[in-house]
Amino acid sequence: MANASLHNFRNSWRIKFLGGSLIVLLVCEILLILDVVSESLYFDFDIYSEYHGIIEASAVFFLGLTLIVLGADFWRLIIENRQFRSLLGIASGEFLFILGGKFTDWKLSVSEREVALLLIKGLSIQEIADIRETKTGTIKSQCSAIYRKAEVKGRNELVAYFVEDLLSGESLSDIMNALPPQVEGANS
CATH class of the missing domain: 1.10.10.10 (Winged helix-like DNA-binding domain superfamily/Winged helix DNA-binding domain)
Structure with a gap:
């Protein structure tokens, strides 16, 4: 029971972290679209032009951080997938072993x-x-x-x-x- 609650706790934090990462991606995407539009149309947003360097540096930093978070979760999913495939192979092999034993009996x-x-x-x-x-x-x-x-x-x-x-x-x-x-x- 304690193991299940620990698993749920980890899952809830992982979901929150991934959700936060998606929000960061959305905000950075909006900022980059504004940057491209303002430079293409020679249109300056007051707040954006005043803090242009800081906003771009922050966007790059948070995009990098999000890439690390999503990459780590992707890697975890690959490892988990391999483990489940291995367990499935073991279960299938054991089932065939049971079948073979009964067929022999x-x-x-x-x-x-x-x-x-x-x-x-x-x-x-x-x-x-x-x-x-x-x-x-x-x-x-x-x-x-x-x-x-x-x-x-x-x-x-x-x-x-x-x-x-x-x-x-x-x-x-x-x-x-x-x-x-x-x-x-x-x-x-």
Whole structure:
């Protein structure tokens, strides 16, 4: 719980900092547009012409500062993206490991393993037959053998068997603990 509140605190400050950076960008953009317009049309704004050097130096400084802030956040997002991709790879690999273990327990043949994996992915009998370059009758026969060996009634129960393991957190608990807490209101 404390970890979640710390995460929310960091997130709120990051959002405020990024919002402030966008405001700085907007103000600097307006100042630079005024500068270009005044120099192009030979039109002087009293306050702008009096403090021209200071305003331009400030704009350049704050643009540089904003570039650093946005660059740092961009870099953080790249690193976070790599971490999530790595976790996704681990989770996918572990899921395939679980599938392979169950397929071995059920003593599925190589062909039945392929068909079972395609069934779990959600492909139709016809799509599986097309991929495997065989007749639908052969696939139906293999599906019946898979369901019998797995002691399930059909595709839905086969998929539910593995989804239940995923949702219960078996074997994936280490990965789930490594994920950052969800931001409040993200799914609302």
